[in-house]
Amino acid sequence: MRIVLDAMGTDNAPLSELDGALLALESDPDLHVILTGDQDLLAPQVEESGAGDRIRIVHAPQRVDGAEPPVSAVRRSPNSSIRVGLDMQRAGNASAFVSAGSTGAVMAASLLTLGRLRGVDRPALGTIFPTGSGPTLVADAGANLDCKSQHLVQFARLGTIYMQDIQGVREPRVGLLNVGSEAAKGTEVLQETYRALAASDLNFIGNVEGRDIVHHACDVLVCDGLVGNIMLKFYESLAQFLARELGTRLNPVGLDRELEDAFRVFDYAEYGGAPLLGVNGVSVICHGGSSPKAISAGIGVAARSVRSGMVAHIARDPAFR
């Protein structure tokens, strides 16, 4: 299987990407990685890595302007590592695309290049929140800020298929993020969504409050992208902050390992990147601060998406026809 990895995405590019690719190749003997990015920069490092023909470089010298709105920025940069990588997938020269570049740019380029699956109104960004007893997929995590009920119901369905195919959860429990547990809680959009989910064939368990998330109240947590994005960033920063606060106090006592264990439940790197669900292809978006381990996990998610036939699974769901 050939997976394209944008080599220019992380804050530490292309080092984290290259090391991540090597980790992924080690754990998956069927894998080939195509790096898109600056040939001159990448060639010596790939050469030195000893990966042989399992890593290939495709030259993509252009940069996506981060200051410009994503849609016009990606339109104006057809030779960027993002566009070139996605074009290879569309042309059938690769099975999936992984990038730690700007989330907005990768989403815009994925929509532009791969397009939406028929029946999907708005593709959703699904992000894993690690919890005390397993992962919860939050959809949407920032692709769609203002959502109608029908969009939220589609996110629930896309998330359900993801958790089945990628995390192996047979009947994912779907929860609706809200301010209270009763059906009549929340905005009109949320009340309407509650009724639609309750009437659907999905495994809807009702509203989930902010305090329930960390206790793994559901496998798929449905919310609009505004709430999802704010929560995600808050979550991540809080775990980092606490780890640092505690580290300062406890490390002198030599408890690094205990701390590390306690925070493992919050380790994003274990779960790889955020898939863009509902596009006609596989596009996995990783955190800009991804470690090699996180990049490798993102490649793993992409590979499982391909092997499970997730895109076809979504496409043949009767709700999307």
Add this chain to the structure above:
Amino acid sequence: MRIVLDAMGTDNAPLSELDGALLALESDPDLHVILTGDQDLLAPQVEESGAGDRIRIVHAPQRVDGAEPPVSAVRRSPNSSIRVGLDMQRAGNASAFVSAGSTGAVMAASLLTLGRLRGVDRPALGTIFPTGSGPTLVADAGANLDCKSQHLVQFARLGTIYMQDIQGVREPRVGLLNVGSEAAKGTEVLQETYRALAASDLNFIGNVEGRDIVHHACDVLVCDGLVGNIMLKFYESLAQFLARELGTRLNPVGLDRELEDAFRVFDYAEYGGAPLLGVNGVSVICHGGSSPKAISAGIGVAARSVRSGMVAHIARDPAFR
């Protein structure tokens, strides 16, 4: 100063209320507390406390039905500890009201009894998020789920006055909770709010992302009540969860004090309850799980609100005239 405390609010009522009242009386010699609730239940305990005439009981036997929508529930229970307490404030027999009862019921009863200040479209629930380097007031934390730009701007103003009068911050930095720092980020409502705040006389520092909150990016964080409520509950549960996770691992090594220190920054009890800002009076809502210390802090917030003349301060703000 006489402050009414709803004696029936906490999960541990009336014990936490009574002990909280005693703590508050100890630290503030000018204070008198009026407990509203079941006279038969309260009298022996007040007697035993030895507080003398500094604690008085006003009989209020009725319970607010938690299953009913708050507005009709409080309308149908004029003899509840909440309604009786607020009526005393309106009649001038007390200066402020503090309750750890159902947030929805206390808000509805406060609006019904005290009314809104002129010019305030929607009173906001302001809740303190403790951060690494000081408190941030989040407004709104759940009173108004669907908000227009003009409401969010009013929350910013109410929060500014609160932080000046109660926390002593001279020029509170106002941030707008959003998915990115640029003015063009977020929904139309958020973009419009950004422009209105930037054009106002408030000390607006721009958009604040989820990841900035814990670093004390601002003193007043503006958001709608849906986001505020979800964030608040998530925050609280996460800190509790981590404390427990870590406690299990570290307590055997005898590090209780270090843990306690590290989590002190997240201790709600330090900051007391959430004021309902924009009503014609002082109504402070405490957490249902409040400890005596948290109840005492809530009484402290109420007393500071009265002494600083916060309500008059809001009423004379030219923006509300």
